[in-house]
Amino acid sequence: MKLTILGCHSASPHENKNPTAQLLDIKGHRFLIDCGEGTQVQLRKAKVSFVHIKHIFISHLHGDHFYGLPGLVSSFRLLGREAPLHIYGPKGIKEALSLLLKLANSWTNFPLHFHELGSNASVCVFEDDDVVVHTIPLNHRVYTNGFLFAEKEGYRRINADAAETAGIDKSQYRLLQLGQDVLIDDVLIKNSSVTYNPNPPKKYAYCSDTAYFPSVVPIIKDADWLYHEATFLQQHADLAQKTKHSTAQEAATIARDANVGRLILGHYSARYKNLDLFAQEAIPIYPNVILAADGAVIT
Amino acid sequence: MKLTILGCHSASPHENKNPTAQLLDIKGHRFLIDCGEGTQVQLRKAKVSFVHIKHIFISHLHGDHFYGLPGLVSSFRLLGREAPLHIYGPKGIKEALSLLLKLANSWTNFPLHFHELGSNASVCVFEDDDVVVHTIPLNHRVYTNGFLFAEKEGYRRINADAAETAGIDKSQYRLLQLGQDVLIDDVLIKNSSVTYNPNPPKKYAYCSDTAYFPSVVPIIKDADWLYHEATFLQQHADLAQKTKHSTAQEAATIARDANVGRLILGHYSARYKNLDLFAQEAIPIYPNVILAADGAVIT
Numbered sequence: 001m002k003l004t005i006l007g008c009h010s011a012s013p014h015e016n017k018n019p020t021a022q023l024l025d026i027k028g029h030r031f032l033i034d035c036g037e038g039t040q041v042q043l044r045k046a047k048v049s050f051v052h053i054k055h056i057f058i059s060h061l062h063g064d065h066f067y068g069l070p071g072l073v074s075s076f077r078l079l080g081r082e083a084p085l086h087i088y089g090p091k092g093i094k095e096a097l098s099l100l101l102k103l104a105n106s107w108t109n110f111p112l113h114f115h116e117l118g119s120n121a122s123v124c125v126f127e128d129d130d131v132v133v134h135t136i137p138l139n140h141r142v143y144t145n146g147f148l149f150a151e152k153e154g155y156r157r158i159n160a161d162a163a164e165t166a167g168i169d170k171s172q173y174r175l176l177q178l179g180q181d182v183l184i185d186d187v188l189i190k191n192s193s194v195t196y197n198p199n200p201p202k203k204y205a206y207c208s209d210t211a212y213f214p215s216v217v218p219i220i221k222d223a224d225w226l227y228h229e230a231t232f233l234q235q236h237a238d239l240a241q242k243t244k245h246s247t248a249q250e251a252a253t254i255a256r257d258a259n260v261g262r263l264i265l266g267h268y269s270a271r272y273k274n275l276d277l278f279a280q281e282a283i284p285i286y287p288n289v290i291l292a293a294d295g296a297v298i299t
Numbered sequence: 300m301k302l303t304i305l306g307c308h309s310a311s312p313h314e315n316k317n318p319t320a321q322l323l324d325i326k327g328h329r330f331l332i333d334c335g336e337g338t339q340v341q342l343r344k345a346k347v348s349f350v351h352i353k354h355i356f357i358s359h360l361h362g363d364h365f366y367g368l369p370g371l372v373s374s375f376r377l378l379g380r381e382a383p384l385h386i387y388g389p390k391g392i393k394e395a396l397s398l399l400l401k402l403a404n405s406w407t408n409f410p411l412h413f414h415e416l417g418s419n420a421s422v423c424v425f426e427d428d429d430v431v432v433h434t435i436p437l438n439h440r441v442y443t444n445g446f447l448f449a450e451k452e453g454y455r456r457i458n459a460d461a462a463e464t465a466g467i468d469k470s471q472y473r474l475l476q477l478g479q480d481v482l483i484d485d486v487l488i489k490n491s492s493v494t495y496n497p498n499p500p501k502k503y504a505y506c507s508d509t510a511y512f513p514s515v516v517p518i519i520k521d522a523d524w525l526y527h528e529a530t531f532l533q534q535h536a537d538l539a540q541k542t543k544h545s546t547a548q549e550a551a552t553i554a555r556d557a558n559v560g561r562l563i564l565g566h567y568s569a570r571y572k573n574l575d576l577f578a579q580e581a582i583p584i585y586p587n588v589i590l591a592a593d594g595a596v597i598t
Contacts, residue, residue, distance in 0.1 A: 106362075
């Protein structure tokens with residue numbers, strides 16, 4: 001699991017402070033999460049091939065999470081994309097994008113599938129053999145979802161030495177991976193004696209934008225990584241409340257209560273010059289804190 | 300008259316190659332011309348105060364000329380703007396921007412006036428005491444206008460030495476500026492003997508995007524500056540024709556035939572690494588060529 005921070009700042013435009021976008025590499029998928037203005041250039045900087053992006057998840061329709069999407073989709077077209085694209089986001093996203101493409105006479109030459117969201121409960125929006133994605137309903141000024149990306153449990157891992165000693169032919173490794181015992185010369189070889197447990201599946205929870213909202217805790221429980229917005233410091237808790245954003249302290253409280261493995265903070269208001277203050281505020285409540293930075297790669 | 304090139308590249312996303320946007324300072328106005336993705340950050344880099352932008356002219360609704368507008372308008376709101384904003388652009392621009400603002404629950408707290416364009420003839424879209432702006436109908440894949448920004452003739456300029464020698468009190472200078480003669484001790488002082496002609500009014504013609512389109516020549520005749528797109532070099536004239544763009548040679552031909560004072564080239568396709576080739580191709584046809592560059596200021 002690898003997370004590339006394409007942008008981690010809030011809406012106010014500044015040189016070298018990009019609005020929200022992230023790229024999650026998970027089990028062969030490259031999921032784009034949010035798409036603020038300038039995301040396509042940030043993808044170029046990160047040397048991400050556009051063709052590998054097949055699923056885009058949009059949390060809400062504020063510009064700093066969404067206004068890079070029309071340009072990115074137009075560029076896909078310009079570059080001759082043929083692969084289908086799936087876009088997950090709040091109801092209205094289809095109408096908005098369709099109108100912009102229509103006005104530009106730029107209908108896509110690839111299949112464009114919209115998955116519009118409107119539920120206030122956590123729902124499954126994507127699932128295949130490797131990964132499942134659920135929404136995390138959030139509490140913001142407009143309808144907003146975070147997303148929980150969870151690996152499915154993988155195959156059992158072969159203990160090659162033990163398997164060889166037991167005389168198991170490689171043609172039977174697939175059965176071992178699937179957890180089955182095998183017969184060798186009428187002797188039953190127990191699966192557990194020649195395999196290891198699968199790697200524990202990883203979970204990444206993305207929560208932005210939102211006020212302090214403890215309802216997310218059971219949904220994101222035990223996630224390996226949590227990205228949680230921290231637009232403000234506690235000294236501006238009044239502004240956080242008014243604008244339905246979180247403070248670093250509140251993000252840390254969610255991380256602690258959900259027992260996550262690591263907390264990534266971002267969506268900083270441009271008023272703060274010293275971002276270390278966000279870590280300083282969060283760490284007394286929850287110690288394993290990373291500050292997101294544009295271009296950073298987290299593994 | 301001062302022109303700040305905020306972006307002068309075509310649509311393909313690249314680091315440090317911004318799509319089209321320009322800021323024209325003319326007689327106290329700051330006109331924003333086109334607004335590709337990332338324009339608000341380019342304005343910040345150029346240290347342009349957002350509040351002074353009151354009129355935005357959009358040539359057409361392709362993303363590389365337009366997708367920065369929703370973010371800029373949202374930022375105006377975020378920054379507490381109260382001054383009215385006028386947006387001139389093709390029919391559909393109001394519906395698109397209104398939908399995006401509605402979905403973001405971000406109705407502006409300042410008056411937002413749309414002036415939608417649909418005529419295929421050159422029409423006046425703005426006029427006050429100092430400046431008049433006409434459309435320049437262009438020939439592109441979607442409905443597109445360039446814009447001709449023309450200063451009105453200013454006041455006559457006082458020859459202070461001559462006026463003092465003639466004994467004219469400063470209280471009468473306003474009459475002189477307006478071209479009137481004045482009486483001093485029953486002697487008529489001819490205006491022309493104590494004033495200079497007004498500074499010649501300046502004209503800036505903006506033509507992007509367009510195929511080679513000689514119909515613009517009479518509209519932009521004798522403009523001081525012409526910005527004309529040159530997406531391609533002549534070696535790709537077939538692509539220019541197919542995509543309804545111009546080559547550097549075609550832009551120079553328009554500049555020569557319209558007898559403009561200076562030609563500014565831009566909207567380069569990303570395929571060309573050496574932009575000097577655009578000047579080399581244009582200069583044999585029309586010598587006074589400037590290559591636009593992001594961040595450049597032309598005075």
